[in-house]
Amino acid sequence: MNKIIEKEYFSEAVVRLVVEAPHIARRRKAGHFVIVKTGEKGERIPLTIVAADMEKGTITLIIQRVGVTSAKICELEVGDVITDVVGPLGKPTHIEKVGTVLTSGGGVGVAPLLPIVEAFKQAGNRVITVLAARKKELIILEEQMREHSDEVIIMTDDGSYGKQGLVTNGMEEVIQREQVDLAVTVGPAVMMKFATMLTGKYNIPTVASLNTLMVDGTGMCGACRVSVGGKTKFVCVDGPEFNAHEVDFDEMLLRLDSYKTSEAEAYENYLSNHPKSK
Amino acid sequence: MDEVSEYLKNEREQEWRVTLRGNMKNKERIQIERVSMTEQDPEKRNKDFTEVNCGLSEEEARREAQRCLDCVNPTCITGCPVGINIPKFIKRIEAGEFLESARVLKETNTLPAVCGRVCPQEVQCEQACFYTLKLNKSPVAIGHLERYIADYEQNSGKMSVPDILEKNGVKVACIGSGPAGLAFAGDMAKKGYDVTVFEALHEIGGVLKYGIPEFRLPNRVVDMEIDVLKKMGVKFVKNFIVGATASIEDLKKEGFKAFMVGSGAGLPNFMHIPGENYIGIYSSNEYLTRVNLMNAADPEYDTPVISGKKVAVIGGGNTAMDAVRTSKRLGAERSIIIYRRSIEEMPARNEEIEHAQEEGVEFMNLHNPLEYYADENGRVCKMKVQKMKLGEPDASGRRRPLPIEGSEFTMEIDTVVVSVGVSPNPLIPQSMKELDVSKWGTIIVNSDTMHSSVEGVYAGGDIVRGGATVILAMGDGRKAAESMDQYLKTREF
Ligand SMILES: Cc1cc2nc3c(=O)[nH]c(=O)nc-3n(C[C@H](O)[C@H](O)[C@H](O)COP(=O)(O)OP(=O)(O)OC[C@H]3O[C@@H](n4cnc5c(N)ncnc54)[C@H](O)[C@@H]3O)c2cc1C
Ligand SMILES: Cc1cc2nc3c(=O)[nH]c(=O)nc-3n(C[C@H](O)[C@H](O)[C@H](O)COP(=O)(O)OP(=O)(O)OC[C@H]3O[C@@H](n4cnc5c(N)ncnc54)[C@H](O)[C@@H]3O)c2cc1C
Ligand code: SF4
Ligand code: SF4
Ligand code: FES
Numbered sequence: 033m034n035k036i037i038e039k040e041y042f043s044e045a046v047v048r049l050v051v052e053a054p055h056i057a058r059r060r061k062a063g064h065f066v067i068v069k070t071g072e073k074g075e076r077i078p079l080t081i082v083a084a085d086m087e088k089g090t091i092t093l094i095i096q097r098v099g100v101t102s103a104k105i106c107e108l109e110v111g112d113v114i115t116d117v118v119g120p121l122g123k124p125t126h127i128e129k130v131g132t133v134l135t136s137g138g139g140v141g142v143a144p145l146l147p148i149v150e151a152f153k154q155a156g157n158r159v160i161t162v163l164a165a166r167k168k169e170l171i172i173l174e175e176q177m178r179e180h181s182d183e184v185i186i187m188t189d190d191g192s193y194g195k196q197g198l199v200t201n202g203m204e205e206v207i208q209r210e211q212v213d214l215a216v217t218v219g220p221a222v223m224m225k226f227a228t229m230l231t232g233k234y235n236i237p238t239v240a241s242l243n244t245l246m247v248d249g250t251g252m253c254g255a256c257r258v259s260v261g262g263k264t265k266f267v268c269v270d271g272p273e274f275n276a277h278e279v280d281f282d283e284m285l286l287r288l289d290s291y292k293t294s295e296a297e298a299y300e301n302y303l304s305n306h307p308k309s310k
Numbered sequence: 311m312d313e314v315s316e317y318l319k320n321e322r323e324q325e326w327r328v329t330l331r332g333n334m335k336n337k338e339r340i341q342i343e344r345v346s347m348t349e350q351d352p353e354k355r356n357k358d359f360t361e362v363n364c365g366l367s368e369e370e371a372r373r374e375a376q377r378c379l380d381c382v383n384p385t386c387i388t389g390c391p392v393g394i395n396i397p398k399f400i401k402r403i404e405a406g407e408f409l410e411s412a413r414v415l416k417e418t419n420t421l422p423a424v425c426g427r428v429c430p431q432e433v434q435c436e437q438a439c440f441y442t443l444k445l446n447k448s449p450v451a452i453g454h455l456e457r458y459i460a461d462y463e464q465n466s467g468k469m470s471v472p473d474i475l476e477k478n479g480v481k482v483a484c485i486g487s488g489p490a491g492l493a494f495a496g497d498m499a500k501k502g503y504d505v506t507v508f509e510a511l512h513e514i515g516g517v518l519k520y521g522i523p524e525f526r527l528p529n530r531v532v533d534m535e536i537d538v539l540k541k542m543g544v545k546f547v548k549n550f551i552v553g554a555t556a557s558i559e560d561l562k563k564e565g566f567k568a569f570m571v572g573s574g575a576g577l578p579n580f581m582h583i584p585g586e587n588y589i590g591i592y593s594s595n596e597y598l599t600r601v602n603l604m605n606a607a608d609p610e611y612d613t614p615v616i617s618g619k620k621v622a623v624i625g626g627g628n629t630a631m632d633a634v635r636t637s638k639r640l641g642a643e644r645s646i647i648i649y650r651r652s653i654e655e656m657p658a659r660n661e662e663i664e665h666a667q668e669e670g671v672e673f674m675n676l677h678n679p680l681e682y683y684a685d686e687n688g689r690v691c692k693m694k695v696q697k698m699k700l701g702e703p704d705a706s707g708r709r710r711p712l713p714i715e716g717s718e719f720t721m722e723i724d725t726v727v728v729s730v731g732v733s734p735n736p737l738i739p740q741s742m743k744e745l746d747v748s749k750w751g752t753i754i755v756n757s758d759t760m761h762s763s764v765e766g767v768y769a770g771g772d773i774v775r776g777g778a779t780v781i782l783a784m785g786d787g788r789k790a791a792e793s794m795d796q797y798l799k800t801r802e803f
Contacts (some may be wrong), residue, residue, distance in 0.1 A: 055555045069512055075612035100612055116512040118549040250510050252576040253596035283587055286688030290589045291614040
């Protein structure tokens with residue numbers, strides 16, 4: 033049982049929660065995540081630990097509402113508890129001073145990207161961040177990213193904010209302009225796929241943080257498996273970060289849709305029973 | 311050892327047992343037919359998750375108890391990894407003293423309602439029964455009787471809590487809440503220790519909860535046994551991964567003096583054949599966890615599972631049987647076991663194989679999968695299998711399966727459950743570099759004491775054995791408790 037002690041809306045669909053979890057706060061490093069379950073009948077889902085405060089014994093989560101479980105968590109209020117929180121899970125990000133790091137984030141990937149950006153900046157790198165979304169309202173964490181990046185480039189599909197274009201347009205502009213030593217990409221699998229194709233063209237080492245489906249998060253079930261360099265890897269224990277050039281994104285894309293129909297039905301059902309969350 | 315035979319002898323000479331023995335001649339006792347437990351109708355039970363075995367009636371139990379000869383040398387006990395005083399508990403049944411009988415079970419077994427259901431009795435206690443060894447008859451139904459008593463006690467509302475020595479205030483930690491950890495926790499609590507069990511998942515019980523299905527072992531039964539441990543003062547901390555949430559060093563700083571690692575076998579094995587990552591291909595751990603731990607089959611719960619119409623389960627162990635029988639219950643039209651050896655070589659218990667057959671599971675023995683194919687959405691739709699034949703026996707003594715060239719064919723399926731074994735859980739070895747592990751990843755211990763290469767750290771169950779049974783894991787837990795107690799007694803705090 034972990035109590036929520038702060039809540040903030042970044043947008044209608046994105047919420048920041050500060051949650052009591054003293055043990056996890058103490059051991060957490062950038063790149064770690066937790067598995068969260070809410071309610072007796074809830075599902076277990078992974079969420080990145082965006083920040084931790086060792087003294088207060090709290091961790092910060094940023095949740096984007098995409099389906100039933102994320103919606104349920106977004107609706108929790110200060111004083112409520114999350115039934116189960118376990119972690120820190122996964123391998124921490126490998127942070128090094130490499131020179132210039134080009135990070136890119138979109139959709140559910142922006143929250144997990146934030147601690148990575150922060151850590152690379154702290155290690156003394158020049159950090160350039162490209163954030164992408166369909167439209168202005170969907171750009172989140174811009175301010176926080178600016179705080180830890182030397183430059184932030186915003187891309188929107190419809191041009192309603194920043195520049196018009198895809199994440200890869202923003203990235204290519206940087207790559208053509210200056211030397212990039214490392215690229216980090218976190219977001220929907222399609223986005224990571226195209227970002228990785230782009231950096232491949234320029235031979236830039238690239239790390240992707242993969243957001244596969246998970247159940248236990250401890251290496252027990254294999255739900256999170258992906259092919260990396262022709263081998264099966266478990267994202268929860270071997271990752272979540274991998275050499276992006278070796279990841280089979282097409283396979284990952286398909287696997288992410290395993291329950292698409294049933295999840296969509298469940299979400300519609302949920303929305304019709306919870307009018308306030310529309 | 312002598313102490314034990316002395317105790318058994320004294321117990322056997324108690325007046326009530328002498329009287330009972332006199333009540334009926336052995337000649338009459340051995341004429342009684344072994345009881346057979348009533349089972350749910352296969353055509354009904356394969357559609358829901360109610361328990362298959364119905365248990366014995368009081369009459370059946372007392373009659374079966376009469377079969378036991380109360381042997382001078384009760385060999386049956388040597389077949390039980392936790393050394394239950396079998397004739398004593400059975401004679402209490404014959405005498406109609408059921409709650410007394412339950413006390414006997416609990417002297418050495420923390421989870422009798424579990425063991426009575428899932429122990430492979432036919433290769434343990436019952437195999438060592440006088441009837442099997444000397445009379446060439448069906449053994450006394452020790453497992454059925456154990457279950458009868460455990461259930462009787464659970465339903466009586468008068469669950470006895472074992473006696474506990476005076477609390478000594480020494481804190482010990484147990485990592486993992488499977489049978490090894492639970493048996494350890496029970497014994498240490500009895501000895502007066504302050505025991506905390508840390509569990510990575512959100513439920514206590516290990517494989518008993520996430521692996522073995524409801525129709526063989528209802529969660530309710532497991533929870534009642536865990537309640538007794540709670541009453542004995544054992545503390546349970548869920549959602550806590552030792553090695554991640556805190557290290558063993560951290561726990562030492564919090565005052566824990568010794569550790570028992572019962573972290574089980576976690577990592578599912580795959581066959582690494584083409585197409586194995588298509589949608590609809592599960593490890594048995596994932597499939598069973600979704601259904602058992604997360605209740606995916608119940609629409610009230612949020613976790614989904616694919617309930618296929620043509621389900622292939624690869625493997626021949628208990629886990630494969632549990633998965634294939636689960637798939638039937640989720641509504642599959644065809645549920646098929648695909649196993650590369652013959653039915654005789656399957657490691658699953660005979661009872662499980664028979665139950666699966668009765669429930670309409672198809673068996674494709676001597677077949678091996680080679681490749682999976684998917685439709686345009688990435689969902690598995692077909693598989694290529696090859697026929698096999700048996701060659702010379704291999705190191706395990708089982709005949710080696712050999713592929714028959716040119717025998718490949720494809721078959722339509724829409725869900726696959728890969729059940730080809732698990733590897734030890736790597737979390738603890740990874741977080742404790744000084745711990746000696748074998749090349750398979752199991753923790754190396756002294757088999758007499760269960761002590762690992764790190765002082766004060768003991769281990770048992772699947773993390774040591776690679777994969778075993780509930781009762782062997784429990785036996786390890788008890789052994790570890792015994793030697794940890796000796797170790798802690800010699801130290802000053
Ligand atoms: C290591 C890791 C870290 C993560 N960190 C965060 C985080 O910090 N903040 C955050 O908001 N989310 C994060 N996610 C993603 C988050 O776990 C999913 O959004 C969540 O599981 C969705 O559950 P749901 O029941 O709400 O939606 P569902 O009903 O399961 O899905 C709704 C829709 O979202 C898609 N979807 C489901 N899961 C994912 C996923 N993992 N990635 C992309 N699309 C998905 C589905 O295909 C479907 O179309 C992370 C995932 C991983 C693996
Ligand atoms: C589907 C299935 C059916 C089976 N059927 C039978 C049967 O009929 N009869 C039989 O005798 N045996 C059966 N077995 C085998 C039996 O269940 C196991 O041998 C037994 O459960 C092993 O017990 P254990 O205590 O070693 O580990 P487990 O039961 O595996 O429990 C280990 C626990 O430790 C937790 N854990 C792991 N690492 C950590 C950590 N770092 N920190 C905290 N917690 C941790 C895990 O989450 C887990 O809950 C079956 C197994 C399966 C999978
Ligand atoms: S615990 Fe298992 S082996 Fe021991 S008596 Fe009971 S059924 Fe037999
Ligand atoms: S060996 Fe069989 S008959 Fe003899 S005491 Fe044990 S259970 Fe009874
Ligand atoms: S989520 Fe189960 S193995 Fe990774």
